[in-house]
Amino acid sequence: MGVIEKRAKHKEEFRREILDSAREIFINDGYDGFSMRKLAEKIDYSPTTIYLYFKNKDDLLFAICEDFFANFFAELNHIRSVSRGPIETLRKAFLYLVEFGLKNPNQYKLIFFTKSVYGTREELVEEESMARNTYFVFKEIVQDCINAGKLREIEVDVIVDTLSIASHGVIAKNLHCPNFSKERSDIVAHTLVDVLLRGLQK
Amino acid sequence: MGVIEKRAKHKEEFRREILDSAREIFINDGYDGFSMRKLAEKIDYSPTTIYLYFKNKDDLLFAICEDFFANFFAELNHIRSVSRGPIETLRKAFLYLVEFGLKNPNQYKLIFFTKSVYGTREELVEEESMARNTYFVFKEIVQDCINAGKLREIEVDVIVDTLSIASHGVIAKNLHCPNFSKERSDIVAHTLVDVLLRGLQK
DNA sequence: CTGTTTTATTAACATCGTTAATTTAGCAAA
């Protein structure tokens, strides 16, 4: 790209381009491997230019997380609208998260393990964000199962936590044991889901 | 400590002192928060002195991991020698790991989530290390249960993985949700252990 | 006391995130 055309871009469009390049580096090289200078070189601008569009490195990570949760949020609503019962909804919702993690372990790690992007749960709930919206929908999906009398009467948040524990564990294992094959990851994950849901049902 | 006495120390003793200080910083400030200069200031030596005892930052982390696995290894052997059946051994062994994680989440994170200190499983198995020894003992404990006919006939490594998945998940959850209380962490962890072991038994 | 080895330090290099000061381009009004 020539020097002259640099000015032609609109702000939002360019911001998106930066974000997409940033995500690539973050995913490939991890949080530590990412650097503003590396990103600058990739988009062919000077490092300081990035600061005109993002506050700092963590602001870039935050934007990437919000992107993810926006997609997850939409997917949860879609699943909810097409599936035929609360348990089926829950199973699909949970499997979507795990399968995303298995397909994109580095991104999963980036979002859930690298930094406490959204702070404590209280802080998460206080401030408006796509992560907050997603948390509420997931909780509602579990609550629907309880209301329909399909689950043993366990505190909603405990169930949500148990499921996210399982998901986090699968991906953590996947990340820590690189020669844990794709197929067995899938098998273990599905087995875990079945066991958990059966264990939770009446 | 005065300047003159610095020479009085023996190599091994000093190395141990550095390591203990390093662990404190690693645990309190995380992998990123740790710096050679910070450690140097803490032990009241110049940064480069550390390089006489450790190859680099990651070598310090490696030594800390080996320390942990040495303890874990000894504990597993002890549990094995005092418990009365293979299933009880497995339950205790697994609970020891999870409870260590709940008591020392930052250290657990440091060891299992921060870096791939030991590489792939093949690499882990190839090179002699306390982590390698620990892995083999844990696997043996599971194998003992299978040999005693106490478990459904599932591949040993799958069971080992499933258990470590659960453990990793509990700690990951604990780290990511700071106001996940100690009590509920314990409850969820123990529930998970029971469910898993019951699900695995015939 | 001398020579060698061990231990520690100072200085420096390359890289990082980030800020301040400055230049350049685009555009509207005179």
Place this chain on the structure above:
DNA sequence: TTTGCTAAATTAACGATGTTAATAAAACAG
């Protein structure tokens, strides 16, 4: 077209990082 303003981008720099090279100081063996 020229003037002035604003937005966009850059250069230079600061402080901090991991790490290496060169050097000084202490400990010790002969």
